[in-house]
Amino acid sequence: MKVYFVGAGPGDPELITVKGRRLLGEAGVIIYAGSLVNPEILKYAAPGAVRYDSASLTLEEVLAIIRRAIAGGQVVVRLHTGDPSLYGAIQEQMDALERMGIPYEIVPGVSSYAAAAAAIGREYTLPGVSQTLILTRRGGRTPVPEMESLTELSRHRASLCLFLSSQSLAAATAELASGYGPETPAAVVYKASWPEEKVIRGTLGDIAAKAREAGIERTALLLVGDFLAGDYKRSRLYDPAFSHGYRGARNNNG
Incomplete structure (x- = not known):
């Protein structure tokens, strides 16, 4: 069993990744940041999944929930808003899981x-x-x-x-x-x-x-x-006068 740190995306339920949505449907335990994550995203969770809102929990309480779930053979999704690598406070969680010998994986999200x-x-x-x-x-x-x-x-x-x-x-x-x-x-x-x-x-x-x-x-x-606002230069990537490995330079007549 494993813990998955899943990026829930910025709010729109359809902006969670395909992998994140699948894992929500497979998890037995979901710990989500209730103060930030759109609750509509939890509609992807399995009906029997146990859900914990981490807004009022400490790190130690979150880790205790994870430890019990993994010991019970359950997949855990730790659902963070946006992408978990940005202001997600996941490093301290991952370090603690490593000390406990609990495997984990990060699933990026749309920031x-x-x-x-x-x-x-x-x-x-x-x-x-x-x-x-x-x-x-x-x-x-x-x-x-x-x-x-x-x-x-x-x-x-x-x-x-x-x-x-x-x-x-x-x-x-x-x-x-x-x-x-x-x-x-x-x-x-x-x-x-x-x-x-x-x-x-x-x-x-x-x-x-x-x-x-x-x-x-x-x-x-x-x-x-x-x-x-304001002016900018045209991208050279699509400029006909600019050549690169996939396209040669062209004159104005194509």
């Missing part, structure tokens, strides 16, 4: 940063604009390294997606504006891919106020960068 880009209809990596995407969060009760502060990261002016910072949006945008500038395009995407998804557009100078007026205080991502 909310991808769903947010889909919601606004933009590409993070535009030729001539940005070829780098920064995924980060603002320091709070869980600090971030000094060199990863928003002020430091803003100096790169790369495309940026800010997680877990909706409640400190005014402070976050002020810090980011120190490098990007207050006129830099910004967007807030609330509950990307959920039925109640909402998109707020603006600049670093006004997006926090706009989000506050819309009543957005949690479960939202802040997107920042020139990829949100």
